Structure formats: structure tokens, C-alpha cells
Amino acid sequence: MIVFAIGGTRYAAELRWVREVITLGFVTEIPTAPPGLVGAFNLRGTIVPVLDLPSLLGGTHPATPRQGDGALLLEADHAIAALRVDTIDEVGTLNAGPGVGTVIDGRGRMVAVVDPPALVRRAAAAAWAVRGIPAPADDTDEPMEGWPGAAPEPPDVPELPGGDGHG
Amino acid sequence: MVDDGPPGDEGGADFAADELESLRQFFRDEAHEALEIVTARALAAGSGTLTAEAVTEMMRVTHTLKGSAGTVGLHGVVDLAHRLESALAPLRVGSVAWSPAIADRIVEIADGMRTHVDAVDAEQAGLLAERVRVQIAELAKAGRDGDAVPRAVDPIDSGSRPRRSTDSMVVTDESDPGRTSMSMKVPAADQTTSHDGRVLRVDAERVDALLAAAGELLFDRTRIERRVQQLRTLARDLGRTRQTLRDDVSRLRGASTDGARISLEDHLRGVENHLAEQSTQLAQATSALLDDTEALRRTIASLQAGLTRVRMQTARFLFTQLARSVRAAARAAGTRVELRTTGEGTEFDKAVAEQITDPLIQILRNAVVHGIEPTEERLRRGKPAVGTITLSARQESSLVVIEVTDDGRGIDTSRLRAKFVDDGKWTEARARLASDADVLTALFDPGVSSRDEADEMSGRGIGLDLVRETIARLGGEITVTSLAGRGTTFLLRLPVSTAVSMSLLFKVGGQVYAIPNVHVESTALVDADATSLQVRGELVPVLALPHVLATATAPPAAADRRTALVLGYAGKTLAVTVDKVIGPREIVVRPLGPLLSPLPLYAGATVSASGKVQLILDVAHLARLAHPGAATGDEPAPTTLEPRRVAGRALVVDDSRAIREALTTMLAREGWIVDVAEDGSHAWQMAQQLRYDLVVSDLEMPRMTGFELIQRLRDDTQLAATPVIVITSRTSPENRRRARDLGVRTMISKPVTRRKLLDALAPR
Numbered sequence: 038m039i040v041f042a043i044g045g046t047r048y049a050a051e052l053r054w055v056r057e058v059i060t061l062g063f064v065t066e067i068p069t070a071p072p073g074l075v076g077a078f079n080l081r082g083t084i085v086p087v088l089d090l091p092s093l094l095g096g097t098h099p100a101t102p103r104q105g106d107g108a109l110l111l112e113a114d115h116a117i118a119a120l121r122v123d124t125i126d127e128v129g130t131l132n133a134g135p136g137v138g139t140v141i142d143g144r145g146r147m148v149a150v151v152d153p154p155a156l157v158r159r160a161a162a163a164a165w166a167v168r169g170i171p172a173p174a175d176d177t178d179e180p181m182e183g184w185p186g187a188a189p190e191p192p193d194v195p196e197l198p199g200g201d202g203h204g
Numbered sequence: 205m206v207d208d209g210p211p212g213d214e215g216g217a218d219f220a221a222d223e224l225e226s227l228r229q230f231f232r233d234e235a236h237e238a239l240e241i242v243t244a245r246a247l248a249a250g251s252g253t254l255t256a257e258a259v260t261e262m263m264r265v266t267h268t269l270k271g272s273a274g275t276v277g278l279h280g281v282v283d284l285a286h287r288l289e290s291a292l293a294p295l296r297v298g299s300v301a302w303s304p305a306i307a308d309r310i311v312e313i314a315d316g317m318r319t320h321v322d323a324v325d326a327e328q329a330g331l332l333a334e335r336v337r338v339q340i341a342e343l344a345k346a347g348r349d350g351d352a353v354p355r356a357v358d359p360i361d362s363g364s365r366p367r368r369s370t371d372s373m374v375v376t377d378e379s380d381p382g383r384t385s386m387s388m389k390v391p392a393a394d395q396t397t398s399h400d401g402r403v404l405r406v407d408a409e410r411v412d413a414l415l416a417a418a419g420e421l422l423f424d425r426t427r428i429e430r431r432v433q434q435l436r437t438l439a440r441d442l443g444r445t446r447q448t449l450r451d452d453v454s455r456l457r458g459a460s461t462d463g464a465r466i467s468l469e470d471h472l473r474g475v476e477n478h479l480a481e482q483s484t485q486l487a488q489a490t491s492a493l494l495d496d497t498e499a500l501r502r503t504i505a506s507l508q509a510g511l512t513r514v515r516m517q518t519a520r521f522l523f524t525q526l527a528r529s530v531r532a533a534a535r536a537a538g539t540r541v542e543l544r545t546t547g548e549g550t551e552f553d554k555a556v557a558e559q560i561t562d563p564l565i566q567i568l569r570n571a572v573v574h575g576i577e578p579t580e581e582r583l584r585r586g587k588p589a590v591g592t593i594t595l596s597a598r599q600e601s602s603l604v605v606i607e608v609t610d611d612g613r614g615i616d617t618s619r620l621r622a623k624f625v626d627d628g629k630w631t632e633a634r635a636r637l638a639s640d641a642d643v644l645t646a647l648f649d650p651g652v653s654s655r656d657e658a659d660e661m662s663g664r665g666i667g668l669d670l671v672r673e674t675i676a677r678l679g680g681e682i683t684v685t686s687l688a689g690r691g692t693t694f695l696l697r698l699p700v701s702t703a704v705s706m707s708l709l710f711k712v713g714g715q716v717y718a719i720p721n722v723h724v725e726s727t728a729l730v731d732a733d734a735t736s737l738q739v740r741g742e743l744v745p746v747l748a749l750p751h752v753l754a755t756a757t758a759p760p761a762a763a764d765r766r767t768a769l770v771l772g773y774a775g776k777t778l779a780v781t782v783d784k785v786i787g788p789r790e791i792v793v794r795p796l797g798p799l800l801s802p803l804p805l806y807a808g809a810t811v812s813a814s815g816k817v818q819l820i821l822d823v824a825h826l827a828r829l830a831h832p833g834a835a836t837g838d839e840p841a842p843t844t845l846e847p848r849r850v851a852g853r854a855l856v857v858d859d860s861r862a863i864r865e866a867l868t869t870m871l872a873r874e875g876w877i878v879d880v881a882e883d884g885s886h887a888w889q890m891a892q893q894l895r896y897d898l899v900v901s902d903l904e905m906p907r908m909t910g911f912e913l914i915q916r917l918r919d920d921t922q923l924a925a926t927p928v929i930v931i932t933s934r935t936s937p938e939n940r941r942r943a944r945d946l947g948v949r950t951m952i953s954k955p956v957t958r959r960k961l962l963d964a965l966a967p968r
Contacts, residue, residue: 062815062816063815063816065816066755068713068753068755074799074800077809077817079817081676081681082675082681082811083797084794084795084797084800084811086797086799114798115798116798116799160799164799164800164802164803165802
């Protein structure tokens with residue numbers, strides 16, 4: 038687990054989703070992006086979106102990320118994204134807390150656990166909503182109707198058409 | 205020593221200024237080619253021997269250069285080429301012994317001439333030319349001092365007119381190399397030192413693939429034209445129906461009797477039927493048109509892929525350039541180095557090759573200057589006196605891997621640690637905890653240089669931070685490993701090709717954005733609040749990008765007048781206002797990734813020289829914003845909004861290419877992976893190799909008919925259950941019965957429509 042703080046609130050996430058702890062490069066703003074997607078920066082040639090956790094959790098207006106801010110480079114759900122953080126408090130094995138989705142940190146405090154794959158999916162869904170299209174459904178093992186030998190194909194994101202409706 | 209003066213000045217004055225400018229561009233390319241050959245020949249001979257063929261080749265390209273320089277009126281170049289040609293002659297007749305010193309001199313001269321050609325209109329051109337003249341004089345003097353100098357020999361028929369560079373793709377005429385004075389020609393035997401500078405040497409097979417795709421394009425065009433014709437007819441019919449309707453309405457007003465009304469009602473019902481029919485036809489035609497455009501899209505994609513392959517070049521040319529740099533660096537540093545290269549045949553995009561040249565030169569210089577120890581030190585360490593640098597290229601899936609290894613002293617990581625601490629870059633604790641790999645990675649950080657041992661050579665190059673930045677911008681990465689006392693290896697992983705686009709960069713709200721140049725028609729100045737603009741007598745909508753791209757931190761700035769970019773997309777014209785135009789740039793397009801690519805406004809991004817992300821706007825979306833409600837042509841049918849599913853693998857069998865195409869498109873649209881066969885026997889072969897979930901077959905085909913094919917399928921225990929749909933123009937009862945007996949799922953009569961196919965595919 039890695040414990041970090043954003044805007045005075047502490048969160049924990051499983052380390053396996055965190056590829057690296059990085060310092061943000063110059064962050065380019067992305068007009069028309071949903072509130073959770075607060076910019077993009079260049080990480081060794083890859084365009085990496087910057088996520089704002091409080092807005093993704095339905096909170097208030099996002100903080101503007103700046104060059105030099107700390108971030109967790111998340112890799113989940115076939116996507117790479119940087120989660121801006123204020124501080125990183127600790128890294129270690131933590132015990133489960135009393136509530137669902139909580140852990141107890143080194144100083145005995147209860148911390149909410151965030152799920153990076155869910156965050157990434159939420160950000161993607163918000164981006165698709167800008168296009169006026171519901172996000173592609175998650176992969177399921179449900180048999181698909183159709184004929185014959187139909188099998189589900191993972192949603193091919195770039196292939197999806199852009200509707201001109203702005204729902 | 206020269207008895208025939210430079211050729212006449214007939215050239216130059218024959219052309220208008222702009223013509224001359226473009227001719228000179230051609231000439232510059234050609235000159236680079238020619239000088240590259242001279243350099244390559246000199247380097248190839250190196251410390252060995254120079255063959256008579258090699259000298260002849262050098263003289264020939266120099267001679268051609270002289271001729272073309274005269275044509276474009278560059279008499280300075282004519283003079284230099286003439287002198288060089290004469291100075292080379294003694295080498296050819298063997299009156300002067302070849303030596304590495306002469307090789308170096310020739311390389312210097314070629315470099316100098318290249319610089320002169322590039323700067324031919326600049327002030328220093330004269331000075332540069334003078335320097336080259338001195339160098340050539342020295343070369344000639346070396347020749348004279350060697351032995352008796354024969355009179356300058358001109359092996360080439362001076363009467364032949366210089367050729368234009370547009371002849372450059374001419375096929376090598378090996379039968380008479382002396383007469384074909386083309387700088388681009390390389391006799392087959394000399395291919396090892398190829399020169400693929402501005403001229404692309406392309407495999408015939410690749411050109412064939414392109415031609416095939418182009419043929420396909422023609423085919424697609426014909427189909428679309430036919431479809432348009434069909435739509436035009438429909439539009440005319442609709443116009444007639446409307447006229448009838450209008451007549452009926454006015455007659456209805458005048459109708460006084462019930463009888464008249466009833467007859468009109470009947471007539472109107474007829475009109476309605478007519479309309480229903482026409483609307484069905486319209487739906488069919490548009491759906492067919494969509495299929496056609498889908499086919500067109502695929503053709504264009506294959507054309508693009510083909511062109512990418514054409515742009516591929518081997519590493520050989522890059523390696524030749526790098527070999528020259530190593531030589532120069534070794535000479536300047538007084539180091540004895542041997543450069544070994546492997547994998548010259550590895551292919552990658554010309555654009556990639558061009559962009560990694562400077563980074564590689566820097567890495568190689570570092571190896572020569574900092575890596576390889578002085579001879580005494582090497583001997584003391586028990587190493588061979590001459591240092592070795594290995595340069596290798598190989599392909600690994602979609603990546604090209606380039607490795608630069610030296611057998612020098614390696615990078616002293618403990619010294620680097622101390623230096624990082626001294627420079628205040630790292631704390632003592634960090635330096636202690638960092639692994640050797642961390643320390644080596646930090647070499648690429650901005651501001652880190654091994655300047656304590658820097659010299660003139662390395663100071664001139666670009667820093668390692670820029671090396672990494674350049675490679676990252678191409679979508680590649682670089683790593684370094686080093687063994688103290690044993691040597692250092694730099695490993696570059698690069699994409700085989702890169703998407704480079706010429707784009708117009710502009711600023712809005714303090715950020716830089718890009719739009720591909722192909723969509724930009726012109727610029728204009730408009731009022732900040734203008735909503736439309738006259739372009740070629742037509743009123744086009746103006747979209748205020750400062751408002752579209754406004755963010756909380758960057759609200760639109762106030763302005764009276766703004767620059768508008770006039771854009772064209774899919775036959776629509778629109779204008780967008782921006783804060784400031786920066787200008788056209790060649791940019792490397794990077795994908796946005798799964799989180800950002802759903803945003804409709806952006807087509808991609810690029811990374812600026814300073815490492816900032818710049819967004820590329822999607823002109824299709826801008827056109828939609830500016831022309832709300834208008835279909836912009838690239839809109840896929842709304843029925844495909846759901847994520848695609850793979851329905852299965854289908855085999856389409858028909859001897860008509862048009863029908864194969866049509867069926868492929870329709871099936872692919874329903875999520876089928878489609879293979880095609882042009883007759884029954886071909887299909888039978890394919891069916892034996894791969895299990896198909898569906899076979900769609902014509903009946904009458906050469907070699908093996910559809911019925912024979914189905915019979916074979918049914919007779920095979922493994923394939924017997926394959927669902928089959930038959931397409932035929934002969935739906936006779938006899939055929940129907942036979943099809944039913946063979947377990948054919950459905951029989952579709954030609955022409956095949958999407959509707960009929962969907963019905964046939966529907967689950968039962």
C-alpha cells in the first residue's frame with residue numbers, strides 16, 4: 038500500500054497499480070476535458086493525462102497541477118495516467134480498517150483505499166461523456182447473442198465514432 | 205594543370221527566379237548525393253586501397269555535379285567541382301599512392317563543398333569556397349609530390365549535357381557506365397556503399413504493392429461515382445414527386461365535388477406510395493455509399509502503409525555518416541579507434557534516421573573522446589592498442605534497436621556520485637542509496653555533463669539530456685550500461701516509423717495548438733466577434749477558438765481583431781479565430797491514449813522542442829461545431845455506436861471482384877473477419893486450412909462451382925456443419941431444391957443488398 042495526501046485528505050492505494058512516483062513536467066491544460074482530467078504532460082515521449090482525485094470522487098473544483106508537483110504514475114485498465122498528490126506519507130503493508138475499503142496507516146489512523154482501475158475507468162467514462170457516448174461496457178463473460186460462435190471483443194476505443202451530439 | 209576552363213555560363217539565366225529557386229533545391233539534393241558518394245568511396249577505401257572503379261565513380265559524380273551546378277548558375281560550385289575532378293585524376297591512373305591522409309583530405313573537401321552548397325547565397329560562401337580551394341590545392345599538391353602528374357584527364361564525354369535531377373530514378377545502365385553520367389546511379393557491385401540521401405531506392409515489389417493499391421483506389425472511385433449518379437437520379441425523382449404533390453394540393457383547393465376529392469385522394473395515395481419507395485431507395489443508396497466509403501478507407505489505409513514502406517531506408521546511409529563523425533572525432537582527439545558496424549540492412553523510416561543522426565553522433569563522440577583510453581593506458585590495462593566501437597542495428601518487432609558499445613574505460617559511477625553531490629544535484633544519502641543504474645540514468649538529466657573532462661569536441665555537441673529528449677520525442681527510449689574498465693553500451697529503442705505531419709502551430713489562451721497544414725487554406729484578419737467571413741465570395745462560419753478552448757485559468761482574452769485560419773474539411777469551409785499564428789512546423793504526432801482520445805476536439809498531440817505537450821485539433825470536429833446539423837461525410841452510421849463484436853470468420857467466394865468487395869464490406873460491418881476466394885477450388889483449399897464460421901458463395905464460378913464446393917464441405921466430417929449462404933442470379937426451383945438438399949442456410953438473389961444479407965444472417 039502507498040499512503041498519500043491530496044488537499045488535506047489522506048488516501049491509500051495498492052502499490053501494484055503504481056508504476057513510479059514522478060515529478061510532473063510542464064502540464065498542458067486540456068480545454069473541454071471533464072473536471073477529473075486536469076491536463077497532460079510529456080513523460081519521455083508519452084502523452085500522460087493528469088487525474089484529479091477529488092473531482093473524480095465527485096468533489097469540488099480541481100486544483101491546477103503544476104510542473105514540479107508530485108504524482109503517482111498509475112497503470113491500470115490498459116491506460117497510463119498520473120495522479121497528482123501533495124505528499125506521499127508512507128509505503129508499507131497495512132492492516133485492513135474497520136470500514137469497507139479502508140486500511141489503518143502507520144500511525145493508527147483510518148485511511149480510505151482508492152482503486153486505480155476504477156479511477157481510470159471513471160475518467161475514461163467522463164471523457165466519453167464529452168463525446169455524448171456512454172463508455173464502452175466493461176468486459177464481461179456473458180455469452181453474447183448473435184450467430185454463430187459469437188465472442189465479445191474488447192471495446193476498440195479509438196474506432197468508436199464521434200457523435201456530434203453533445204449530451 | 206587545368207587546360208579546359210570551367211564550362212560555360214549558359215545556365216542560370218534560363219529560368220525565372222522561382223523556377224531557379226526550386227531547381228536549386230533539386231540541385232542541393234543532388235549535390236549532397238554526389239558528395240556523399242565521394243565521401244563514402246574515400247571512407248570505404250580508408251586505410252586499404254582505392255580501386256580504379258572507385259576513383260572513376262568519384263570523378264564521374266564530381267563531373268555531373270559540375271554540369272548541374274552550371275545549369276543552375278552556381279559558378280562557384282562549378283569551379284570547385286572542376287578542381288576536385290582534376291585533383292582526383294592522378295589517383296585513378298595510380299600515379300599517386302593512396303593513403304588514409306588522402307582519404308581524410310577528400311572527406312574534408314566533400315564536407316567543405318557541402319557546406320558551401322548549403323550556404324551558397326550567404327555572405328560567407330566565398331570564404332568557404334576559398335577554403336575548399338586551398339584544400340583541393342593541397343590534395344593536388346600531394347598528387348604532384350607523389351609522382352609525375354599526367355595532364356588532367358577527363359574521362360567523361362564533356363559534350364554530354366548535364367542531366368536534371370528529375371532523372372534520378374533512372375535504372376542503372378551497367379553496360380556502359382562511362383557514358384551514363386548520373387550521380388544517382390550505383391553499379392550493382394557497389395551496393396554495399398549505397399547512398400540513399402534525398403533519392404529513395406525502392407524495391408520493385410513495394411512499388412507493385414502501391415500500384416495495386418492505386419488501382420484499388422480507381423475501383424473505389426468508380427463505385428462511388430456510380431453511387432452518386434444513383435443518388436442524383438433519386439433526387440430528380442423526388443423533385444418530380446414533390447411537383448405532383450404540389451399540383452394535387454392546389455387541385456384539392458379547387459375541388460368542389462366529392463367525386464373530385466375522392467379521385468384526388470386516390471392520386472395522393474399513389475404519391476405516398478411513390479414517396480415510400482423513393483425513401484427506401486434513398487436509404488439503400490446511402491447505406492451502399494457508406495459501404496463504399498468504408499472500402500475507400502481501407503484502400504487508403506493500405507496505400508498509406510505502402511508509402512510508409514517506401515520511406516523505409518536501411519541503416520547503411522546513417523552508418524556512413526556516423527563513420528565519418530567517428531573518424532573526425534578520433535582525429536581531433538588523437539585516439540586510435542576502429543569502428544565496427546553490423547546490421548546495415550536494418551530498415552527504418554527516413555524521418556527517424558534523420559532525427560537520430562545528431563544524438564548518435566553525440567554518443568559516438570563521447571565514446572571516442574571519453575570512452576576510449578589513450579594507447580599507453582590501454583596497453584597498460586592489457587587491452588588492444590586500438591579501441592573498438594561497435595555500432596549495430598537490428599529490428600525487434602516494431603522497434604529498431606541501435607547499440608553503441610565501446611571497449612573503453614567505462615563510466616565511473618562512484619565519481620559521478622561524488623560529482624552529483626558536489627553539484628548539489630543529489631544529497632549524500634541519495635547518492636549512497638542510488639544504484640549504479642540510477643546514477644547512469646541521471647546522466648541524461650538536464651544540466652548534467654561530464655564537463656570536468658570535457659574538451660572542445662564534446663562541448664560542441666548536444667547534451668545527453670537533448671539526446672534523450674530527441675529520442676523520446678520520436679517515441680523511443682535510451683538506456684546506458686557500463687562496466688568500469690571494460691566499456692560502455694548505449695541502447696536505443698526506436699519505432700520503425702513515425703507519423704510526421706506538417707502542421708500550422710498557433711496560440712490560443714497562452715497554449716500552443718496545431719492543425720495539419722493540409723486543412724489550412726489561408727489566413728485572414730476578422731473582427732473579434734465576427735460570426736461569418738467572406739471567402740471566395742462565399743459566406744463561411746467563424747468559430748471563435750478562444751471561446752472553444754477557454755479554461756477556468758485562461759478565459760478568452762479581449763481583442764478587437766483576430767487572426768482567422770480558413771480551414772477546409774470534406775468540402776466544407778470554415779474559419780477559426782486564434783490569438784496568434786506561430787507558423788508551420790514539422791511535428792511528430794503522438795497518440796493521446798485511451799483516456800484523452802475520446803475527447804472529440806483533439807486528433808492527437810505533439811511534444812515541443814522544450815518538452816511541452818501541444819494538442820492537435822481535429823478539423824472534422826471543428827467543422828461539425830461550425831456547421832451544426834450538417835453531416836460532414838465522415839460520420840459513421842449511428843447503428844455502429846455499440847462496440848464492435850467479432851461475429852466470426854467468414855469466407856466469401858465469388859468470381860466477381862465487385863461482389864467480393866461488397867460482401868466483405870457488409871460482413872465486416874457486422875463484425876465478421878472476412879477472407880475471400882475467387883473460385884470454388886481456391887475456397888476449398890482455404891477451408892481446409894482454417895475453420896470458417898460462415899461461407900458465402902456464388903454458384904457459377906470457373907474451376908469449381910459453388911455446388912461442388914458445398915458438396916465437398918458436406919462430405920468432409922470436420923467441415924460438414926459449416927453454415928453456407930448462397931448468392932446467385934439464378935434462383936430456379938431446381939437450384940433451390942439442390943441448395944436445400946445440401947443444407948444451404950439461405951439463398952440470396954443478386955443483387956445482394958445489406959438488408960437481404962442481414963436477414964440471411966439473423967439468428968433463427
